[in-house]
Amino acid sequence: MHDTLDLETIVSHGLCIGCGLCESIVGVDLVEMGLTSDGQMRPHVKDPMPEDPMATIRAVCPGIVVTGPDPEQVADKGVMHDIWGPIRTMERGWSSDEDLRFRSAAVGAMTALGCYLMETGQVDAVVHVRASATSPMDTDALVSRSVEEVRSGAQSRYGPAAPLRHVERLLDEGIRFAVLAKPCDVAAIRSLGKVDARVEAQIPFLITIFCGGLPTRHTADKIVRYHGVEPEEVSRFRWRGNGWPGPTHVETRDGREFDLTYDKVWFSGDVPWTYDIQFRCKICPDAIGELSDVSCPYAWVMVGGKPVHEEGDGANLFIARTKAGERLVAEAAEAGAIELEPFTIEELDQQHSDHIARKVENPARVRALVCEGQPAPRFDRFRGEQMVAMLGAEDDRRAEEGTVRRIREGANREPLV
């Protein structure tokens, strides 16, 4: 089935994650990323697609193929953890730059590493995302070529972005660059590396988040309207930051300002939006960045065994998954760009237990697609047998039945425009 899938089928069957790599490969004259009526960023095919570039896209599209990490990368050090994947080193920490620590999504781990790579000349550019200057609830794919520009991208954007739309052009330019993006974007780059030898030489660092899923663009509109503001009146929209975790902040052109706490936005249940993530997120084999060099999730404050979201100084984790990632974190700490403290896998289990549930159910969810005769992605090397064993036969069957039910209700169907 994989050899014949076209972009329309990938999109209409809920498999696209909106990375923008297909646009990058064939060029914007043939495929252009744009928002659909569902509020996700998707490729729009403008002309019939020749078979050669479509074969390349099939080999790299994270909607349909993701190959897990190589156990060899932790053969000499660390663990290949059944749930958390390869871990060479793991520490709790933050950016030493107080301003960046305050402004960023958590405490600036990703941006601090990006800035360090630029300052030390290890890369010529950083590929990341930033709020659009003209339309603050939209998110632009950004190529930063200075430390200041990299700093300007510190933020979480809980909405579509197409971060990889410039990758092919940068490979053609011959420059070295780091990518700071979601785990599925990172997976796309790893797959590209298998068909394009330039990737290994020119993209030496992939830095990512833990990811609970990507909401639609509609969520931001609902949040501003909740304040009685129309989207075109908004001059600034910040999901997170300016504190830890920081409020979701709206400013209008006529000077009004509104803040909502993290708990109000995502956990109150009395607001007119939900965490309306795309179907592909529900079958995501790797929302924790197993394929990255460094994953930087939140390090939550725990009370009574649960994360609390009170404002505080905050922390990130630095999970180094490759030798390059381990060296980068160690060098950045040595240079004083970040500060580190010890952190254990037991603490990770507690703080990010939501990701354990998603991991162990993944084989059942993908199986449900196959059983229903739907186009299904190929996720290899994610320790599927161990996941099923950990979940247990009965819960595995329940997870499969639940996904079958949702598929029959059309959960994996998306409009093309």
Ligand SMILES: Cc1cc2nc3c(=O)[nH]c(=O)nc-3n(C[C@H](O)[C@H](O)[C@H](O)COP(=O)(O)OP(=O)(O)OC[C@H]3O[C@@H](n4cnc5c(N)ncnc54)[C@H](O)[C@@H]3O)c2cc1C
């Ligand atoms: C959709 C989404 C879901 C998340 N779910 C979780 C979760 O389940 N658990 C958890 O611990 N953390 C989650 N986070 C991550 C968290 O919000 C922080 O972004 C992360 O801990 C990094 O913090 P930081 O201070 O180092 O980031 P910063 O230094 O502020 O940098 C943020 C980086 O994230 C990248 N980025 C932001 N939004 C997007 C996007 N839409 N697409 C691609 N790249 C993007 C930017 O390019 C930037 O480089 C999520 C973030 C997003 C955007």
Ligand code: SF4
């Ligand atoms: S996942 Fe990325 S490469 Fe695949 S169709 Fe969507 S935008 Fe294109």
Ligand code: SF4
């Ligand atoms: S949950 Fe997975 S597929 Fe969805 S945005 Fe996050 S990393 Fe990508």
